[in-house]
Amino acid sequence: MFADINITTVLDLMGTFAFAISGIRLASGKNIDWFGAYIVGLVTAIGGGTTRDLLLGVTPFWMLDAKYFITTGVALIAALLFKDRLLRWGNTLFLFDAIGLGLFTIVGISVSLEAELPFWVCIVMGGVTGTVGGVFRDVIINEVPLIFRKDIYALASITGGIIYFLCYQFQFPDAVSEVIAALTVIVIRIIAVKFHIHLPILKSINSEDR
Template identity: 65%
Template sequence: MIELTAQSFTTFLDLLGTFAFAVSGIRWAANKQFDWFGAYVIGLVTAIGGGTTRDLLLNLPPFWMQNASYLIVTGIALLATVVFRKQLFRWGRALFLFDSIGLGLFTVVGVGKSLEAGQPFWVCIMMGAITGSVGGVIRDVLLNEVPLLFRKDIYALACLVGGIVYMISYQYGLSISITELLAALTVILIRVVAVRYHIQLPFLNPVDTERGGDKKV
């Protein structure tokens, strides 16, 4: 019963993360004036891109090919965005919050599935970061944007810290539900605090090859 409950909770987080990331992708597509089908595609790749990459690296069948719920949830996200578009578009922080929630939830799902596959702790942490961030990279590439992962924002780094929190909590014997909540909240909190207080990674300044030193910007 306990294992069933833990598995159900993980599935709930996975579907909730799918909804959050799908809304994020659809919202970005709306900014580019995509039609409904195009917006659905962007929402879908945002939601399943990271998990698909993870499963392929782990030599597993892509998760969405075994369960149609992820395609359905993305459709629900599209309808919700259409129905509540005025509220979402008026609330400028909605895009960021949905993206942050999806990032945190997908990170813990990625770590958990990697543990189930028998991977070492460092692989699990990396798979968590891939699950959380690669979907956003694919989204940005399709929208002709510089991927958020490669900008100065704290993004993939938040996933890595969340993965570490997951593994520490797991090693200390906390329940799966508590472990996943702690890790997801860590990722979300890092993203929110970093944006709120403008905490950023330093730029890698270009090198002036003619002078042999850093080029001043």
């Protein structure tokens, strides 16, 4: 099950753990039981990749390998063991979400490149892989999806995809391109939150504004 692990698989598992933690951490404030928290974490971790695979017309990745379920279980155990510390760290959800976004963006691009799709499609698939799981998570726990708020989120994913493309054009080694692009997404997300950089909010449009 864990044989033939390459850099993309490592990033995939790290992203799974990070997104699962973010989902479980958010679920902890909703009076959800352990099993419910596991489901929220799992949906967060596999939602984007599942959507990507369905769009690509292939069997969703988690149906072919149980390690994503196991990794989510490890994330739940870690959250339970370090519950007090996680609850004290106000930025824990954001940090794990940023890491998951960066790692999953690159996984989505890599999988799409293997399918020999145009690079612009690969960037879109990277965004889908990185953001849709969070959308499912937020819908399940009755929150406005983060991607639809003013936060720099999807744009960070797209920027990381463009950086990956530039590295690819300059013929960087795949592992180097993946790490640089993932770090770009994570750093952009962290800087945007730290310095309150965000997109303008679309204000209400009605007859009184005319």
